[in-house]
Amino acid sequence: MSAQATPAPLQAKAFADAVTAWQKREGRQHLPWQYTGDAYKVWLSEIMLQQTQVSTVLNYYARFLDAFPTVADLAAAPSEAVMTLWAGLGYYSRARNLHACAKAVVAQFGGQFPRDVEALASLPGIGRSTAGAVASLAHGVQAPILDGNVKRVFCRYYGIEGDPMSTPVVKRLWEIAQHNVPAVEPGRYNQALMDLGATRCTPRNARCGQCPLMSTCVALRQGRVEQLPSPKLKKPRPELHFVAIWLVDARGCVWLQQQTERGLWKDLWMPPCIPVPVNSDSGSWYELVRALVQSTGLQVNADALRTALNSAAAQPWLVHELTHRKMHFKTVLLRHDGVLDLCKAADALPLPKVVHKLTEAAVAQQNTLDVGQGLALK
DNA sequence: AAGGCGGGGTA
DNA sequence: TACCCAGCCTT
Incomplete structure (x- = not known):
């Protein structure tokens, strides 16, 4: 191998080790739902964070938890109280599903969120990614996530072309996510991917010099960080x-x-x-x-x-x-x-x-x- | 497979 | 201004 040989992307374990170690040093450590082991708190934060940034969620999260300290409290609340606390956060089907999910957890699972990813994903408002987040972050289950941050990290690190929302790209990204998620500290690893996307591998002005993956990132090596993920085709708004x-x-x-x-x-x-x-x-x-x-x-x-x-x-x-x-x-x-x-x-x-x-x-x-x-x- | 669904942070 | 965010559900 010559001195100019370009390093291949890390194997799954090395990849997970690198980002997990980075997260412990430089990741976000003090968000109120982190490291609580409380599936209710993790779930509530995950639903609020769907298509919504952390800074926006913080106040809503605190008020929700104050009003509904447990999933049973939320399940027993009137719908209008739930909707009123959600008002302003947008995507209101999330609030309706949130309430329905709380009722289902009480009715079907005795008020305890299931550990199993499939069971979680069967609940209202919980898809594959949110199920993986709750299972890994709250319960330490080896389950992948694939949100907007993770998609961007993977598209750049592996140099993946194509609309990241399209079916074939999403399928490949899920395969990578599934392959890379470690058995040890899967929650910390998933947190690492999200933190990387939010603080280093940002949509613009990525801080590649502070990224733990910079020596093996395909997009960085090819000078395509700003070109990946491929831009979505935009439609005119009525x-x-x-x-x-x-x-x-x-x-x-x-x-x-x-x-x-x-x-x-x-x-x-x-x-x-x-x-x-x-x-x-x-x-x-x-x-x-x-x-x-x-x-x-x-x-x-x-x-x-x-x-x-x-x-x-x-x-x-x-x-x-x-x-x-x-x-x-x-x-x-x-x-x-x-x-x-x-x-x-x-x-x-x-x-x-x-x-x-x-x-x-x-x-x-x-x-x-x-x-x-x-x-x-x- | 495609479309609908809020609001705000950021450059 | 334009992009995009810890996606999911319905059709």
Whole structure:
């Protein structure tokens, strides 16, 4: 072998030893769910961390654990309490599955999370990767994980081309993950891979000089670190426009509806929102808004409605961006001199972030409005 | 196999 | 602005 021979990727045991030793020196050691041996804490953190960064999760995790110290507490809680604590974290099916999973753990496993990966993966909201994380991190079971961080580390270290979300690449990555996970300290090893992806093998500006795998990394040797994983093909996001009806009563309560259709923000509470063409004028909104408000039994003053619509139209669009669409809102502010039914405290309802934005827009539109008192339900 | 699903951190 | 994050479920 010549002096210039390029070193091959490490064998499984050497690979695991290298990253595990690195984790003990330089990995993350003080996250609140780490090294507790508590499957409930590991599971709760893993669900929250799906598609969500650590810094965002920390506060939600602490509040959840305070409200529901055990899986039995969570299982016994009302759905609305779970959703309200989750509100703002996004991907709300995670919260519904979280609650269903807690109930299943109590009903099927006596309140103890199973050690077996297959059993874990059969539970709501737990897929193959999360099952591997809970089994290895909480129970020391030899099980692999494959999240976004691990995919990036493997794609670079082994020089794997292709969309990392595509079926053939995912299949190969799982084979590597399965092959490399060690029998000894599998949890520490999995933690090492996640820490590497989060702190060294980052999407951009990777810190290869501080990586324990730098001497055998294919992407680094070939100068392709910034090119791998291969970029996903991006699709254009639909842009949707809505008129939000902000109907406030004499007490400052606001009319909200629970989203019952499957889809975006299901189970959460929002003011009624009417889809409108982007360049529509306020005159074309009139009949839609009038019919919607009258459907509640309230009478609508035509002049007041015209004024409110014109005021709304004069506002800039409020933009709310999601991964898969871009939404624009204008807020029509309407007053009701009486009292709307079923008033509840705002902090007892799950509201998506966009409702907080709409609240600010309504306050800005008429700064005498007090929206902090409660919410009217219809 | 493809699409839907939130919100925020980061460069 | 664009990318992407401790993915899973439904169709």
